[in-house]
Amino acid sequence: MIRFATEKDIPKIMDLLSQVDLVHHNGRPDIFKIGTKYSSDELKVLLADKERPILVAVDENDSVMGYCFCVFEQHVNNSVLTDIKTLYIDDLCVDEKLRGKHIGRQLYDAALKLAKENGCYNLTLNVWSCNQSAMRFYESLGLKPQKIGMETII
Numbered sequence: 001m002i003r004f005a006t007e008k009d010i011p012k013i014m015d016l017l018s019q020v021d022l023v024h025h026n027g028r029p030d031i032f033k034i035g036t037k038y039s040s041d042e043l044k045v046l047l048a049d050k051e052r053p054i055l056v057a058v059d060e061n062d063s064v065m066g067y068c069f070c071v072f073e074q075h076v077n078n079s080v081l082t083d084i085k086t087l088y089i090d091d092l093c094v095d096e097k098l099r100g101k102h103i104g105r106q107l108y109d110a111a112l113k114l115a116k117e118n119g120c121y122n123l124t125l126n127v128w129s130c131n132q133s134a135m136r137f138y139e140s141l142g143l144k145p146q147k148i149g150m151e152t153i154i
Contacts, residue, residue, distance in 0.1 A: 002110040005054040005067065010043050012064035013056070016093045027130030030153070037091065055110050057094070057103045066094035068107040070114065087115035089125035108141055 005013065017036040024032040038046065046052050046069075055068040069091040075081040089111055094103045115123045124146060127134050 002055055002057050002106055005047060005056045005064075007044060007047060009056055009064050009067075010040050013043060013054075013067055014040060016064070016067055016095060017091075019096055020091060020093045023131055023134075024128060027128060052090075053114065055107055055114070057107050064095075065098050066092070066103045066107055068092045068111050070111055072118065072120070084121035085119055087111060087118065087120045087123045089123065092125070104137060105141065 014036060017038060021032065021034060021036055025034050043054075046054060051072045053070045053072075055070065056064045057066040058064055068089060071088045071090050072085065073088050074083060074085045076083045089108075092104060092107055092111075094101075094107070112123055125138065125143070126149075127138055129135070
């Protein structure tokens, strides 16, 4: 089942945030420190923000198996960008012990449904090139590159 996250989900979300951080740290230790993207207190604030919904996949015992952090974005009256409404997936994670059970697909489908229900033009996300399994997963869902970030290390 997919539902909106609540404060009781924070401990498991923190655990999953650590799993994501470790993937990024292992892939790019020059950029990512070991830690988490959000603190428990920051999560409490996010949970109250209707523009930043957090979806969770839960099992029959209502235990969190994965999450999807979303952000509604719209650039109204921008001099260059059209004012389309976008649902941006800021972070999607399934517990590493539960991967391969289509939980990530369920979270993505729920985010896509949320985007449609809220009149969004598109759904976007970023993925680090060092995270090949995530790239394959998103490609399997039909996502296509929108833009490419490039770098040179000096």
